[in-house]
Amino acid sequence: MRKLVIAIDGPAGAGKSTVAQIVAERLEYTYIDTGAMYRAVTLFVLRKNISVCDVEAVSRLARESEITLAYEKGKTRVYLNGEDVSEAIRMPEVSRMVSHVALIPAVRQAMLKLQRQMAARGGVVMDGRDIGTQVLPNADIKVFLTASIEERAKRRWQELTSKGIAIDLEELKEEIACRDRMDCERETAPLIKAPDAVLIDTTGLSIEGVVQEILKLCEERR
């Protein structure tokens, strides 16, 4: 059977990574979390104590970052220069800074190159903000997932709390809204639905319901 390329975009907390990971598992495809890649670069920037205003230095770090994604025991692990940073990249300080790093064109260029290499063999589910529009414009299936800001904030809060990361729900809602605004308004590769993407509003939908909708699209295209 033909190996498809599936692009899933949408704002923070819309359920992209949960859904994309399950779809990849069911199809035995590779799941690529591009948000994790921008988070890894951001962690590197924070650790080096570089200001996000120093575009040159941040761009250099992005080019020097060796980022690999591995699937271990049913979970994606993220490695930065050989170190497992899967937990560290989810910390609130990284979340607060990541959209500032992600708007730098040279950072995006470096990530785009890596992402296309990762998808080259097909059989991938890639999620992010610009996958259907910039990274994989010829993807077989494009999905744009969204949900109300309240629901998205609640989901992220539950996810973080279950990992022992304490954060105020209102604060989280503000951070997500701010990140969405920056992601939508940036000049390079803004968050936008590709004209040929299927829009799914996940508010009130179960994870399995969304997974089934995407699998149905895959059946139709194969």
Ligand code: C5P
């Ligand atoms: O998906 P996640 O919420 O972890 O992404 C973190 C941030 O990385 C986003 O808010 C966005 O600024 C950036 N990002 C991006 N392009 C992508 C994926 C993520 O700009 N394809």
